[in-house]
Amino acid sequence: MKALAALAGAALTVASCYALGSVMAARLGVRLRRGEKFPLAFVLGAALLHLAVFAILTLKIAYKPVLWLLLAACLAVALRTGDWRWPAPDAAPPETALPRGFRYLFGVIAAAFTVLYFFNAWAPEISPDGASYHLGFIARYLRVRGFERIATNMYAALSEGVEMLYVPAFAIGRHSAAALVHFAFLIALAMLVFAYGKRIGKPLAGAAAALLVYLSPVVGIDGTTAYVDVATAAIVFSVFYGTQIWDEYRDNRILIAVGLLAGYCYAAKYTVFVMVLYAAGFVLWRTRQWRPAATVVGCSLIMAAPWAVKDWIYLHNPIAPFANQGFPNPYFYVLVEKNWTSDLRNYGLTNLWALPLEVTIRGLMTRGLLGPVFLAAPLALLALRSRDGRKLLVPFALLFATYFGNIGTRFLIPALPFLALAMALALEAAAPVLLVALIVFHAAASWPAVMLQYINIGTWKLQFIPFRAALRMIPEEQHLGIQWNYQWARMVENHVPPGKMVLTFTGLADSYTTRDVLVSYAGALNNDIADAVTMGWAKERQPARLWIYSFPAEKHRRLRVVQTGTASNYLEQWSIHELRFFHESSELPRRPEWRLRASPNPWGVQSAFDNSEATRWRSWDTLRPGMWIDVDFGRDESVDQVQVELSGDEWDARMRVETTGGDGRWVPLTGRAEERNVKFSGSIRRAATDEAHVRGVDYFLIKDDDWGAKDYSEFPESWGITLLEHAYGASLYKVNP
Amino acid sequence: VIVRLALLKLRGVFIRVLIGTFIVVFMVVLCGCANLPEPYAPPPQRPNFEAPAAGAARVLEMADADAEIHFVRDIPGSLESNTWRWTGKRPTIRLLPGSNRGLTYVIDFAIAGTTLEQTGPVTLSFFVNDRLLDRERYAAAGRQRVEKPVPAEWLEPNETVLLAAEIDKLWIPPQADAKPLGFILVALGLEKK
Numbered sequence: 001m002k003a004l005a006a007l008a009g010a011a012l013t014v015a016s017c018y019a020l021g022s023v024m025a026a027r028l029g030v031r032l033r034r035g036e037k038f039p040l041a042f043v044l045g046a047a048l049l050h051l052a053v054f055a056i057l058t059l060k061i062a063y064k065p066v067l068w069l070l071l072a073a074c075l076a077v078a079l080r081t082g083d084w085r086w087p088a089p090d091a092a093p094p095e096t097a098l099p100r101g102f103r104y105l106f107g108v109i110a111a112a113f114t115v116l117y118f119f120n121a122w123a124p125e126i127s128p129d130g131a132s133y134h135l136g137f138i139a140r141y142l143r144v145r146g147f148e149r150i151a152t153n154m155y156a157a158l159s160e161g162v163e164m165l166y167v168p169a170f171a172i173g174r175h176s177a178a179a180l181v182h183f184a185f186l187i188a189l190a191m192l193v194f195a196y197g198k199r200i201g202k203p204l205a206g207a208a209a210a211l212l213v214y215l216s217p218v219v220g221i222d223g224t225t226a227y228v229d230v231a232t233a234a235i236v237f238s239v240f241y242g243t244q245i246w247d248e249y250r251d252n253r254i255l256i257a258v259g260l261l262a263g264y265c266y267a268a269k270y271t272v273f274v275m276v277l278y279a280a281g282f283v284l285w286r287t288r289q290w291r292p293a294a295t296v297v298g299c300s301l302i303m304a305a306p307w308a309v310k311d312w313i314y315l316h317n318p319i320a321p322f323a324n325q326g327f328p329n330p331y332f333y334v335l336v337e338k339n340w341t342s343d344l345r346n347y348g349l350t351n352l353w354a355l356p357l358e359v360t361i362r363g364l365m366t367r368g369l370l371g372p373v374f375l376a377a378p379l380a381l382l383a384l385r386s387r388d389g390r391k392l393l394v395p396f397a398l399l400f401a402t403y404f405g406n407i408g409t410r411f412l413i414p415a416l417p418f419l420a421l422a423m424a425l426a427l428e429a430a431a432p433v434l435l436v437a438l439i440v441f442h443a444a445a446s447w448p449a450v451m452l453q454y455i456n457i458g459t460w461k462l463q464f465i466p467f468r469a470a471l472r473m474i475p476e477e478q479h480l481g482i483q484w485n486y487q488w489a490r491m492v493e494n495h496v497p498p499g500k501m502v503l504t505f506t507g508l509a510d511s512y513t514t515r516d517v518l519v520s521y522a523g524a525l526n527n528d529i530a531d532a533v534t535m536g537w538a539k540e541r542q543p544a545r546l547w548i549y550s551f552p553a554e555k556h557r558r559l560r561v562v563q564t565g566t567a568s569n570y571l572e573q574w575s576i577h578e579l580r581f582f583h584e585s586s587e588l589p590r591r592p593e594w595r596l597r598a599s600p601n602p603w604g605v606q607s608a609f610d611n612s613e614a615t616r617w618r619s620w621d622t623l624r625p626g627m628w629i630d631v632d633f634g635r636d637e638s639v640d641q642v643q644v645e646l647s648g649d650e651w652d653a654r655m656r657v658e659t660t661g662g663d664g665r666w667v668p669l670t671g672r673a674e675e676r677n678v679k680f681s682g683s684i685r686r687a688a689t690d691e692a693h694v695r696g697v698d699y700f701l702i703k704d705d706d707w708g709a710k711d712y713s714e715f716p717e718s719w720g721i722t723l724l725e726h727a728y729g730a731s732l733y734k735v736n737p
Numbered sequence: 738v739i740v741r742l743a744l745l746k747l748r749g750v751f752i753r754v755l756i757g758t759f760i761v762v763f764m765v766v767l768c769g770c771a772n773l774p775e776p777y778a779p780p781p782q783r784p785n786f787e788a789p790a791a792g793a794a795r796v797l798e799m800a801d802a803d804a805e806i807h808f809v810r811d812i813p814g815s816l817e818s819n820t821w822r823w824t825g826k827r828p829t830i831r832l833l834p835g836s837n838r839g840l841t842y843v844i845d846f847a848i849a850g851t852t853l854e855q856t857g858p859v860t861l862s863f864f865v866n867d868r869l870l871d872r873e874r875y876a877a878a879g880r881q882r883v884e885k886p887v888p889a890e891w892l893e894p895n896e897t898v899l900l901a902a903e904i905d906k907l908w909i910p911p912q913a914d915a916k917p918l919g920f921i922l923v924a925l926g927l928e929k930k
Contacts, residue, residue: 316772328772595776602774612783632776686786694783704806713806714833714897726805 002174003472006122009173010180013049013165014042016071019078021045026083028253030245035195037086039188043238044257046185046231047264047303049074050164054306057167060146067168098203102436106207109443110190113215116448120462121183121224122470125175126483126509128460130226134163135178136510138170143514149314151331152501152516152523154321154340157314159307161235161267162228175511176470178226185231186223190214192237193417197424199244200388204432205424211439212420215446218368218409219416221462229413232268235261236414239275240395243282255283255292259299266304270319271405272414274398276300282394325621330603333524333620335573340521344406352407359409363459368409370416372454373442380419382426389425392418480512487728488701489513495724495732496699502732503529503692504701518697524620528604529692532614533700536685536719537711543577543613544648546678549657551671553583553640558660559669560630561644565654567623574619574627574653576608577645581631583638593634599627613680614687616647623652645678685711685719689735699724700733794834796843796926807831809899812922821847824919829864829901834927837892842870842885844902845924850878852908852918861920864901865891880923887927900925 021041025032032040052070056062078084098106125131133155141147150156162185166178173180190210197206213219213233223230242258258279265275276297284293308318317327322341324334347365349358355366356375363369380396383389396418403411427435444450448462455461469479480486489512492502496515505520520530535541559581563574581588590609598605601620608617608629619627642657655673658666692698700721702709712719712733713726721733797807799822811825834840842865853859858876862869863885871885892898902925907917 330774590779590782592778594779596779597776602777606777606780609779610781610783611785615783683786687783690783690786710806731806 001472002176002476003122003470006173006176006180009169009171009177010184012071012075012172013169013177013181014184016074016168017045017049017165018042019045019084020048020074022078022083023081024048025257026081028257029251030242030254030257031249032087032245033195033199034087034089035191035198036241039191039195039234040238040241042184042188043192043234044261045074046165047161047235047260047267050161050264050267051303051306053164053167057141057146057164058306058310060144062142062145062167062171064171067171071168098198098207102204102207105436106211106439109211109439110214113220113443113446114187116462116465117183117186117220117224119465119467119470120221121179122176123466124469124476124479125179125226125511126480126486127179127221127225127227128485128507130179131175131485131509131511132507133510134226134228135166135170135175138163138166138178139511139514141167142171147310147314151315152518152525154332154522157311157317157320157332159267159270159304161264161269161303161307162231165231166226175226179224182222182226182228182231183224185234186214186219189223189230189234189237189417192234192241193421196237196241196244197421202388202425202428204435205421205428208428208435208439209417209420209424212373212424212442213416215439215442216371216374216416217446217451217461218363218370219413220446221368221460222410222413224462227410228268229410232265232272233414233417235264235268236272236275236395236399237417239265239279240392240418243279244391246283247286252292252295255295256299258283259296260303262296263300263303263305266300267307269414270322271402271411272399273304274402275395276304278395278398328600331524333527334600335571335620335622336521336524336527338622339571341405344408345404347407349407355407359407359412362455363409363461364456366407366409368460369455370409370412371442371446373438373445374419376438377419377423379426380422382430383422386425386429389422392422392425396422483509484728484730485509486512488730491725491727491730491732492517492699492701495734500699501697502699502701503533503697504703505530505706506703508701517701524603525695527620528607528615529695529697531616531618532612532688532691534708535614535616536688537708540648542647542684543616543645543678543680545646546676547644547646547655547673548676549642549644549655549669549671549673551640551657551669553638555636556633556639556659557636558630558632559639559642560628560658560666561642561655562625562658562666563619563623563627563653564625564656565623565652566625567652570622572623572650572652573621574623575616575647575650576629577613577616577647578611578643579608579617579629579631579645580643581637581639582641582643584640588633588637588639591634595632595634596630597632598629605629612687612691613645613682614684614691623650628658683718685715689720693735693737698735698737700735701730702733703730705729794836794840794927794929795832796845796924796928797830797832798924799922811919813916814918821921821923824902824904824922825917826907826919827864827901827903828919828922828925829899830925831897831899832926833895833897834892835895836929837894838889839930840887840889840892840927841930842883842887842900843924843926843928844883844922845880846882846902847880847921847923848875848878849908849921852920853878855908856906859920860905862903862905864899864903866899867901884928886930898927900927 018041021044024044025041137156165181169177169181194206194210197203239261242261246254262276262279266273280293280296283296311320312318315331316329321332324332324337349365358366360370360374361372396415399415468474485508488508492515493513496502501516501518503518507519510517518526520526596605604617607615657669659669661667702712720736724732724734797804800819807830809829809831811828812822814823816822858874860874862872865887868891904919909917
């Protein structure tokens with residue numbers, strides 16, 4: 001039943017996309033050929049359906065009947081207008097056919113991989129990102145019937161244009177239905193590339209390029225899971241395709257479709273926003289008029305703007321989780337973003353010259369491989385000799401330029417169709433037989449059993465054809481049960497009451513639990529709690545130094561501590577556990593009238609005034625001169641000493657104390673500074689768990705290989721936690737209130 | 738592109754695009770305004786938590802949920818009957834007793850009749866931090882419990898301690914690929930007396 005539900009959910013969603021796209025294409029007068037109709041209508045319809053689902057989630061009416069009604073309405077409209085039909089053969093312009101021998105050879109190869117892909121997509125979904133956040137958020141939206149602010153997971157801030165299609169599919173057929181929808185995009189992408197080859201009179205190059213993309217191992221595994229990269233590639237290529245159709249017919253109504261698809265690129269994945277620039281630029285170049293280009297940009301905003309507005313409203317940053325320096329907000333820290341984007345630019349590779357081999361043959365570090373044939377990618381440059389080749393290499397260059405922001409292999413997928421077509425065009429012109437041989441080699445080298453001969457076993461790839469799992473002859477729980485991230489999700493589900501939050505330091509398959517899981521790095525709240533908890537065992541993070549600044553007693557209304565040091569490492573930040581003021585050796589009581597400010601991270605300033613050694617105000621940006629933390633006493637107070645408790649992990653912090661002069665300007669106080677080493681006598685472990693409790697987290701899921709795991713297991717009484725279960729290499733603890 | 742546009746006398750288009758870009762950028766920049774919060778008052782003051790002893794004496798039951806975390810070596814078997822595990826030659830665990838005074842080494846184990854038939858009488862040696870605490874010979878099958886006081890000077894306060902028991906002869910199971918086994922371990926640890 002689950003297997004059928006998955007198929008039904010995917011089939012209905014895909015059919016609705018096709019129906020909606022067919023109607024729209026007909027209204028815009030887009031003349032599509034037989035081979036183009038399904039993929040282009042499907043992708044265009046996907047863009048429109050995504051917007052409808054977005055509206056449903058915004059209105060918080062994501063009930064199953066509403067989603068059923070939406071899909072039914074799409075199908076009904078297409079049936080009523082008759083737009084769902086394929087173009088009659090005589091209505092379409094003549095096409096150049098692929099020679100029969102090649103057709104059979106390529107057909108057999110494509111069929112074999114389609115069987116491999118289909119059953120993998122149909123099998124229970126447990127891909128790393130698909131089962132965690134892509135579907136985790138969809139499951140959450142469906143639980144609460146719509147969007148809600150998710151400030152504890154930066155991935156929720158990314159645009160979710162493709163995931164919107166997973167909403168109705170998931171509602172009907174759960175996880176596998178979403179993966180099957182993505183698989184439909186994979187089919188559409190291959191069809192698009194083939195159709196484009198035929199449109200430009202190069203069917204052999206088109207078919208070969210389609211297979212170069214379709215058989216690529218990273219495309220195969222990505223396109224059969226609930227990821228979004230292959231769908232993004234299909235949307236990107238549709239934009240290009242649309243501009244070429246418009247260029248042929250010069251019917252400006254087509255630009256509406258092009259603009260919508262270009263905007264849908266942004267909705268699918270931030271990094272391919274360049275297709276808006278490409279489409280508008282291409283139209284501007286071809287017409288020398290701004291109005292057609294403006295039509296493209298305007299229509300693209302219809303698709304892209306909802307996502308920017310959603311982030312602006314929920315997270316105060318229209319392009320969250322990026323650009324937090326420009327759009328300061330309490331949800332994502334600047335330094336975490338810096339660190340994250342830095343990681344994405346290297347994936348642990350010390351030498352980026354290793355990338356070509358990494359993304360084509362190895363694939364372990366960058367998580368997936370394109371296949372050895374793409375070592376021949378420079379051949380694509382030969383395509384510059386033809387007009388068709390140059391047309392392809394412009395969008396390729398634009399997309400490839402964004403790749404270095406995230407060098408994961410799958411981030412090459414949007415540019416891959418252009419590269420494959422350019423390679424195929426170049427080879428077809430030079431040696432068609434070599435092109436066919438290359439495809440046969442690519443097919444052999446991309447088959448899972450063959451891949452095992454030359455790649456690391458840990459590389460992200462498809463492994464076999466899971467017939468029994470797909471048909472649910474092996475129960476879903478049993479198939480998923482061998483995956484620890486699934487078991488961790490079930491452990492959380494079984495022990496943690498509804499509505500409670502769980503802190504963990506690395507992820508799990510969120511979509512298989514209904515509980516709110518806070519991954520330590522994924523949001524500001526998570527960062528703060530994880531910092532406190534880590535402080536419980538990591539001595540370098542604990543208060544270690546006391547900076548004392550003494551000066552002649554005088555009345556002050558406001559005082560501030562200003563940073564004057566510069567970090568030698570960009571990850572070093574300024575942290576203050578406690579900031580205390582004294583007069584004649586007595587600490588000034590912290591009165592409610594005090595007003596506290598800080599820059600940067602004004603939202604965290606209270607952590608320096610909460611009397612907890614397990615919390616600290618942190619700049620969450622690289623330590624630099626000019627940062628400050630400021631106290632307005634609300635009245636004049638006699639002060640002769642300021643004490644700042646610092647951690648052991650800030651080596652370059654240097655400070656001065658300032659007061660406000662008569663004109664309201666800040667003036668440095670003259671005095672004497674000294675620094676002492678301190679050791680806190682209380683239980684930082686207990687203070688840390690108390691802080692987690694105060695902030696709403698009463699459960700920790702600690703993996704055995706997490707930093708500090710042994711400390712929790714050996715000192716549970718000291719932490720004030722109770723072990724609920726230890727299994728599958730992880731311990732679930734409950735905080736004792 | 739700029740030069741080309743200028744050459745084609747499309748300055749008007751260029752200027753419109755520039756103005757449009759400026760408006761979009763200006764609006765986007767505006768999104769960043771007014772995000773900063775009002776000043777905060779001091780929060781409720783957190784209590785001070787007394788630091789408890791770093792650890793406590795504990796007898797580790799093989800059925801304890803966190804038992805595996807404490808294993809150091811030679812306890813390869815899964816939990817049987819929700820109570821015990823097979824050992825290898827020298828099962829060793831790690832604990833953190835906190836104090837080093839008044840502690841007693843405790844081991845709860847069993848010698849299986851099947852193993853004894855093959856090995857004959859066996860001798861078990863009991864270790865604390867690799868120092869021999871005592872040695873016992875067992876000629877009959879059955880459950881055993883051994884308790885031996887541990888000299889305080891063998892332990893450091895607030896440091897982990899290694900507890901072990903070594904059997905002199907291993908039982909070789911009849912299955913071809915089976916590993917040699919020692920004895921049946923139920924619990925091992927330190928008790929505060």
